Amino acid sequence: MSSEGLVDVVKEAKKASLWLAQVRRLTKDDALRAAAREILLRKEEILRANTIEIANAEELMGKGKITPAIIDRLKLDQYKIGDIAKMIEEVASLDDPVGKPIIAMKLDEGMELFKTTVPFGVIAAIFESRPDALPQIAALCIKAGNAVLLKGGSEAQETNRMLFKIMRQALASKGIPEGAMWLLEGRQVIADLVKMEGLVDLIIPRGSNDFVRFIQDNTRIPVLGHSEGICHIYVDAAYPKRTTEIIVDARVQYPAACNSMKALLLDSRIGPKMVEYIATKLVEKGVVIKGCPKTAEILRAQKIPVMDANESDWSTEYLDLVLPVKIVNGVDEAIAHINRYSSKHTDAILTMDKNVAKHFLRMVDSSSVMLNISTRFADGYRYGIGAEVGISTNKIHARGPVGLEGLVTTKYILLGSGQKVSEYVGKGAKAFIHKRIIGNWESRME
């Protein structure tokens, strides 16, 4: 798509977004349910498109351009299509994030102030090659009253085109304008999108750290995303078996997940036997341990395999079975290490001591802090906030797992009856009342 063509598309999306912002919940939910139904009904078409995709991918794999893992991820079957339809229905069932009252206040007689949630407008989402990414992001954006520009990976092009076509038609059949949803293709699109400040209201990049970082560094449009997941577990003192199981879960269950444990801190008072026990269980699962000098000494004495950790290991996000391990003296050293090296995604403490736990949970400056549980629980679905747009390590706007609430902003609405500021300043100025009231601005206009 040419840059000019893209500007036209974004303007159309903006127009649709203003319309969508004032649509009632029922219309949006009906449209999403229709999309879910159509995806089920037209699953043969989707599977055919996916078959072409897989054939193309296998050809690329023959040329060494694609790994078998990517092909696995691209592949759809009827069960996965069923899951996609179910996910869209779940989004339809979520509370409407738009129009939530935040402030309702009488400022003076005949002067009422309201603050309410409103959609962002136009959201550009750039996402990885997973066939459920497009319907998930599109459903969440539409539910939150936004128009959405969808840019998926070229490997998933055929399937994305088909899913997009079916969803857009289904939404349109229930009155959602076609301009509310666009599929973008081609690499140039990203370079153009990041420049569209004032037209695009939010960018959601998903993918590698480097990619997210690239987007953040090259745009003035707000970005919702996280670049790294350097998550820690600090073991203060807890039952050996449960502690070790949690550690193994956090490192091994899904090594490449952003919320998996990337470094382990062991308090020196747990003693060498416990260090050996934990290490043995990790090594059994194929984990390569990179130890600080003390850890390395303890493990080498017992002939447990260990490499020497160097400074850069503490700030590296290992997405495979590698684990830097450090022995620290006390919770404060652990907190200092985490606040220095953590990507502020998720960090956990394992302890039976409530005071130590409290101190850790308060002092660690991360989006999720946890007690006696695996870091892998940091996730929108597990947190019960519904489908997840992503996990934010930003401190502004949404922080941590982000659901629908991250796709809306707020707006003040002031209803007056002819007041001038000059009546409220200087001698004999009128005073404000500032009294909380009940209700929303629209009910005042009936």
Added chain:
Amino acid sequence: MSSEGLVDVVKEAKKASLWLAQVRRLTKDDALRAAAREILLRKEEILRANTIEIANAEELMGKGKITPAIIDRLKLDQYKIGDIAKMIEEVASLDDPVGKPIIAMKLDEGMELFKTTVPFGVIAAIFESRPDALPQIAALCIKAGNAVLLKGGSEAQETNRMLFKIMRQALASKGIPEGAMWLLEGRQVIADLVKMEGLVDLIIPRGSNDFVRFIQDNTRIPVLGHSEGICHIYVDAAYPKRTTEIIVDARVQYPAACNSMKALLLDSRIGPKMVEYIATKLVEKGVVIKGCPKTAEILRAQKIPVMDANESDWSTEYLDLVLPVKIVNGVDEAIAHINRYSSKHTDAILTMDKNVAKHFLRMVDSSSVMLNISTRFADGYRYGIGAEVGISTNKIHARGPVGLEGLVTTKYILLGSGQKVSEYVGKGAKAFIHKRIIGNWESRME
């Protein structure tokens, strides 16, 4: 201050901020009240410092480097010092923005999730030369549990130093660490600050549009601020006298304010007589009208002074008595004009027609939208949210007038009892409960 010196300061501030994050409300409020008392008690010292300042400024004025308006703004007297003390006490009386429960949910037996507000950490504020700016920003930041780096204008250096010294001593006397508050001086400091991603958590720039824009363009640290206030009033149809009074108030009462009306849209159906009447009243107040062709034609026919508006007038923020005026056909043309040219700060409609009003309030994509009232009401104090950090035209984080709620972020706290994610996936997986509960995480730890 050298760049290395600044890094040390910011690290000290970070340390203090972690401590401050867990301080109870009473400590913070006591400390702020002590600061207010000390400012009153030591007013002679403050006035002496201010006298030196004014003498320096008058010397610069002699050299043409400073305007009389700046000297007026710099000048303190005992009443203004009284207002500063009162403002700090008011901040002490506000609700604590830290520790507010946002989510409390049982995910499963022995697994509870909480989301709560927490301070940002270290806030860097760069502000204009008004003697109340430093105590206001410092009080708000400390109340919200943040350490604050204060950088004022060099013209206000003497007064700022004295206010800073008194506040810091008073806060320290009530147990707030000295590291929580720093005064920075010198131009180089700004260039260094914007690079301190990961150390500084939020930048609040106040000042000219160009300055705010410069900060936004040169940092990856979140910025809370607004650059422009191109605010509109659209007159659909309303009583001539009240309408005109609101228009005059919005343009004339404080022309340089960010929330003053910068362009006026008149619906064609209000008729030429009304256009003439509004224009006459504005001209009487010294306003220079720049009219669209239709406006110019109507006014010239009656010999009312008018200049021709050109395209750039619609996107220019006139901070003096200049007013571009355009005649539009219907509310949709007004909405389209505003969504195109507004800086999305504050836009108002004057009308008696509730349906037209509703449509306007919904469709205009600005941080404050208003009905039958002057745009000048867009202000934290008038909105009843307490002292104002600034007005944000960002859509992420805080939008509109920003008080204490803009100085905190959120954190998830997950309290587990040994759970692993592997128990919740695959065959025989445990299910989540996701049930809202009452309480906060700290009460669970007692």
